[in-house]
Amino acid sequence: MTTQTVTGLKGKHLLGIADLSAEEIGLILETAEAMKEVGARPIKKVPTLRGKTVINLFFEASTRTRTSFEVAEKRLSADTLNIAASTSSVVKGETLVDTALNLEAMAPDMIVMRHASSGACHLLARVCKSRIINAGDGMHEHPTQALLDAFTIREHKGRIGGLKIAIIGDLLHSRVLRSNLLLLGKLGAEVWVAAPPTLMPPDVERFGVHSTTSIDEAVRDADVVMMLRIQLERMQGNFFPSLREYFTVFGMTEERMRRAKPDVIIMHPGPMNRGVEIASEVADGPYSVILNQVANGVAVRMAVLFLLSGASEGDQL
Amino acid sequence: MTYLLKHGRVVDPVNGVDGDFDILVKDGRVARVGRDLPAEGVPVREVPRGSIVCPGLIDMHVHLREPGQEHKETVATGTASAVAGGFTAVACMPNTDPVNDSASVTRLILERAAEAGLARVYPIGAVTRGSRGEQLAELGELHAAGCVAVSDDGKPVVTALLMRRAMEYAGMFGMPVIDHCEDPSLKADGVAHEGFNASRLGLRGIPGAAEEIMVDRDVVIAEVTGGRAHIAHMSTRGSLRAVRAGKARGARVTCEVTPHHFTLTDDALEGYDTNVKMNPPLREAADREALIEGIVDGSVDAIATDHAPHHADEKLVEFDRAPFGIVGLETAVPLTFDRLVHTGRISMARFVELLSVNPARILGVTGGSLTEGQPADITVLAPDLAVTIDIGRLRSKSKNTPFGGWSLRGGVAATIVGGRVVFVNPDVAGAQALAGA
Ligand SMILES: [Zn+2]
Ligand SMILES: [Zn+2]
Numbered sequence: 001m002t003t004q005t006v007t008g009l010k011g012k013h014l015l016g017i018a019d020l021s022a023e024e025i026g027l028i029l030e031t032a033e034a035m036k037e038v039g040a041r042p043i044k045k046v047p048t049l050r051g052k053t054v055i056n057l058f059f060e061a062s063t064r065t066r067t068s069f070e071v072a073e074k075r076l077s078a079d080t081l082n083i084a085a086s087t088s089s090v091v092k093g094e095t096l097v098d099t100a101l102n103l104e105a106m107a108p109d110m111i112v113m114r115h116a117s118s119g120a121c122h123l124l125a126r127v128c129k130s131r132i133i134n135a136g137d138g139m140h141e142h143p144t145q146a147l148l149d150a151f152t153i154r155e156h157k158g159r160i161g162g163l164k165i166a167i168i169g170d171l172l173h174s175r176v177l178r179s180n181l182l183l184l185g186k187l188g189a190e191v192w193v194a195a196p197p198t199l200m201p202p203d204v205e206r207f208g209v210h211s212t213t214s215i216d217e218a219v220r221d222a223d224v225v226m227m228l229r230i231q232l233e234r235m236q237g238n239f240f241p242s243l244r245e246y247f248t249v250f251g252m253t254e255e256r257m258r259r260a261k262p263d264v265i266i267m268h269p270g271p272m273n274r275g276v277e278i279a280s281e282v283a284d285g286p287y288s289v290i291l292n293q294v295a296n297g298v299a300v301r302m303a304v305l306f307l308l309s310g311a312s313e314g315d316q317l
Numbered sequence: 318m319t320y321l322l323k324h325g326r327v328v329d330p331v332n333g334v335d336g337d338f339d340i341l342v343k344d345g346r347v348a349r350v351g352r353d354l355p356a357e358g359v360p361v362r363e364v365p366r367g368s369i370v371c372p373g374l375i376d377m378h379v380h381l382r383e384p385g386q387e388h389k390e391t392v393a394t395g396t397a398s399a400v401a402g403g404f405t406a407v408a409c410m411p412n413t414d415p416v417n418d419s420a421s422v423t424r425l426i427l428e429r430a431a432e433a434g435l436a437r438v439y440p441i442g443a444v445t446r447g448s449r450g451e452q453l454a455e456l457g458e459l460h461a462a463g464c465v466a467v468s469d470d471g472k473p474v475v476t477a478l479l480m481r482r483a484m485e486y487a488g489m490f491g492m493p494v495i496d497h498c499e500d501p502s503l504k505a506d507g508v509a510h511e512g513f514n515a516s517r518l519g520l521r522g523i524p525g526a527a528e529e530i531m532v533d534r535d536v537v538i539a540e541v542t543g544g545r546a547h548i549a550h551m552s553t554r555g556s557l558r559a560v561r562a563g564k565a566r567g568a569r570v571t572c573e574v575t576p577h578h579f580t581l582t583d584d585a586l587e588g589y590d591t592n593v594k595m596n597p598p599l600r601e602a603a604d605r606e607a608l609i610e611g612i613v614d615g616s617v618d619a620i621a622t623d624h625a626p627h628h629a630d631e632k633l634v635e636f637d638r639a640p641f642g643i644v645g646l647e648t649a650v651p652l653t654f655d656r657l658v659h660t661g662r663i664s665m666a667r668f669v670e671l672l673s674v675n676p677a678r679i680l681g682v683t684g685g686s687l688t689e690g691q692p693a694d695i696t697v698l699a700p701d702l703a704v705t706i707d708i709g710r711l712r713s714k715s716k717n718t719p720f721g722g723w724s725l726r727g728g729v730a731a732t733i734v735g736g737r738v739v740f741v742n743p744d745v746a747g748a749q750a751l752a753g754a
Contacts, residue, residue, distance in 0.1 A: 018517075095630075095633070095634055096634065096635060097633050097634070115635070117635035117636060117637045117638065118518055118519035118520055118589070118636060118637065119518065119519075119520075119589030119635065119636045120635045122588060122589045123589065123633075123634075123635060123636075127633075137519070138519050138637070139519030139520075139521070140518055140519030140520075141519070175519060178517070178519060201516035202511050202512055202513065202515070202516050202522060203512055203513035203516055204516060206513045206516075206517075207517075
C-alpha cells in the first residue's frame with residue numbers, strides 16, 4: 001500500500017475525479033480500507049457523523065447507488081433524508097436551484113446528488129453552502145463508482161499503476177467511463193477502451209488511453225476487464241443495429257476472456273444486461289468481482305463522507 | 318441639429334478617407350467632410366483626444382425580444398444597449414412571439430423603435446409563416462412594411478426546395494435570405510461543440526458538419542438561383558471554406574462572424590457556465606483561428622453579435638436545459654478592438670467595413686459611409702480606452718454574458734444617430750462635450 005502524503009481533501013465538494021490529485025485518491029482508498037473493517041464488525045456502526053445531516057437527492061432512479069450511500073451514511077451515524085425526483089417538487093416546475101435552496105433551509109451538512117444533466121452538481125455547488133457529493137451527473141462523472149472500482153482493483157491486484165485495463169461498452173454515454181479514465185490515468189494504468197465508433201466519445205484518445213473497435217485487442221493480456229452497460233434505447237438511436245449483433249461483436253464471452261491474463265478480473269458497475277454486453281457465464285465466473293464492487297461501494301462512500309464531513313481530525317472510527 | 322465635429326481621425330473607407338478631418342453636421346445629415354473646416358457661426362464640438370470617428374456601426378443580427386418576451390429585452394432596452402455599444406442601427410430577428418411574419422408585427426417593432434428614439438431598427442421578416450418551415454410568409458408585404466431581409470433564425474430553412482423558393486422570391490424585393498445553418502438531425506439534442514471538451518464534460522455534441530452541410534447547400538442554391546444567401550453566425554473552418562469557394566465561383570453569398578466565436582473556444586465550457594452556451598456553439602482553436610483569417614482576408618463580410626438576451630433565471634439551470642445565446646451589443650466593440658485591431662490583425666478601415674460598410678451593403682440600408690448628404694449616423698470610438706466589462710452597468714435588460722470582469726482595450730466614446738447624440742460614455746474624458754451645451 002502507498003504511504004499517504006496528504007491528510008485531507010483539498011476541495012469542499014466531490015464533484016468529480018477531475019478535481020482530485022493522485023494523493024487524494026490514495027487517501028480515500030486508504031480510508032476506505034479502515035471503513036471496510038467497520039463493515040466487518042458485529043456492530044457495523046461508528047458515531048463519526050452523529051448529528052450531521054445528509055440529504056440524498058436523486059433525480060434519477062438508482063436503487064443501487066442510493067442504497068449504497070444510505071448504508072454508508074447510517075454506518076457513520078448520520079441523519080439521512082432521501083428525496084427522489086418523483087416525490088420532489090421538480091415535477092411541479094420548480095428549478096433545481098429552487099429545490100436545492102429549499103433543502104438548504106434544513107441546514108444539511110452534505111447533499112449527495114444524482115442528476116440526469118452533466119454539470120448539475122457544479123450548479124448546486126455554486127448556489128449551496130452544503131458540501132456536495134456527485135452520485136452521477138448525466139454523462140459526466142460518477143466519482144464514487146470509479147473510486148470503488150479502483151478500491152476493488154487494488155484489493156485484487158495490490159496496485160493500479162502498470163496494469164492493463166480494458167473498458168468495453170457504451171463509452172459515449174457513460175459517466176462511469178469518464179471518472180474511470182481520469183482516475184486510472186492519474187494512478188498510471190494502461191487503459192484500453194473498445195466500442196463501436198458510434199459509441200466512442202469524440203477524441204477519447206486525449207484522455208491518454210488507447211482506443212480500438214476490436215474487443216480482442218483491448219482484452220489481450222488485460223489484468224482487468226470492465227464492462228459497461230448497454231442501454232436498450234440506444235438501438236433506437238441507430239448506435240448499433242440490434243442487441244443480438246451487439247453481443248456478437250462486443251459481448252464478453254468466456255472465449256474472449258481467455259485472451260486476457262490468466263488472473264484477470266472482470267468488473268461491471270451494474271445493472272447488467274446479461275446476454276447483451278456480458279454472458280452469464282462470465283458475469284458469474286470465477287474471475288468476476290462484480291459483487292465485491294457492490295460491497296466495496298459502501299466502504300468507499302463511507303470514506304468520502306467521512307473525509308468531506310470535516311470530522312477527520314482526531315475522530316475515532 | 319447643426320454643429321461641427323472637430324479634430325477626429327475620420328475613417329470612412331467607402332470614400333477613401335483616413336485622417337484628421339472635421340465633419341459638418343447640418344439638419345441631421347453629413348453636410349461636409351474636410352480638413353480644418355471653418356466654424357462660420359456653427360457651434361463646434363471637439364471630439365475627445367485620440368478618438369476615431371467613423372460611419373455608424375450596424376449590428377445586422379440581434380434579438381430584441383419584443384413583442385412577446387419583454388422580460389428578456391424590449392426594443393427600448395435593446396436599442397439603449399445598442400447605442401451604448403456604439404451601434405447606430407440594428408437588424409432584429411423575427412423569432413419574437415408572435416413571429417415577425419406579418420406587416421403588423423413589423424410595424425409594431427418600428428413604432429417601438431421610433432418611441433425609443435435611439436438606434437435605427439431594421440426588422441428582419443420570417444421566411445416562413447410562424448418560422449415553421451412550411452409555407453412562405455408574405456415576403457412582399459413584409460418588405461413593404463419595412464423588413465430589409467428574411468430569416469427563420471433560431472432554426473434553419475430545413476428543406477432545400479423551400480430555401481430555393483425563398484431565395485428566388487426574396488430576390489425580387491432585393492432582400493437576402495439570412496440562414497441559421499444547421500442540419501437538425503446532426504445537431505440533434507447537442508448542446509456544445511463536438512470535440513474533446515464535450516467528451517470530457519459529458520455534454521452532447523454538435524458537430525461542425527451540422528453547420529457545414531447547410532452552408533454548402535445554401536451556397537449551391539445561391540449559385541443556381543442567383544439569389545442572395547447570408548450565412549448567420551458562421552462558426553467553423555469548413556463553413557468558411559464553403560463560403561470562400563462559393564464566392565470564388567461568383568455565388569452571391571455573404572457571411573458574418575460573432576465576437577464570441579472569434580474570441581472564445583470550447584475550452585470555456587469548463588465549469589458549465591450557461592453563459593458560454595450558444596448556438597452555434599463555441600468551436601475549437603483551429604476554427605477560431607480560421608475565422609480570424611477569414612475576417613482578415615475579407616472572406617468574412619461582417620461582424621454581428623447575435624445579441625440574444627435571456628433572463629438570469631432562465632440561465633440559472635442545468636447546462637443542457639439552459640437556452641442558447643448571450644448578449645453582445647455592449648461587448649462587440651471592445652472585443653473587436655482588443656482581439657483584432659490591437660493585435661495587428663485588422664486595420665481600422667477593415668474594422669469599419671466589418672461593422673458598418675458591409676452590413677449596410679448586405680441589408681441595402683443607409684449608412685456605412687460619411688458621404689455628404691447621408692444621415693449623420695456616426696460612431697466616435699475610443700481606441701485606447703481601458704474597458705472593464707461591468708455586468709451591472711449593461712444597458713441591456715439581460716446580463717447573460719461570459720465577458721463580465723474582462724479587461725479590454727478599446728471602446729465607444731459617443732454614438733450619434735441622425736445628428737443627435739444618443740449616447741455619451743461617461744468613462745471617456747471630454748466626451749461630454751460632444752453632447753453640446
Ligand atoms: Zn441563429
Ligand atoms: Zn440569432
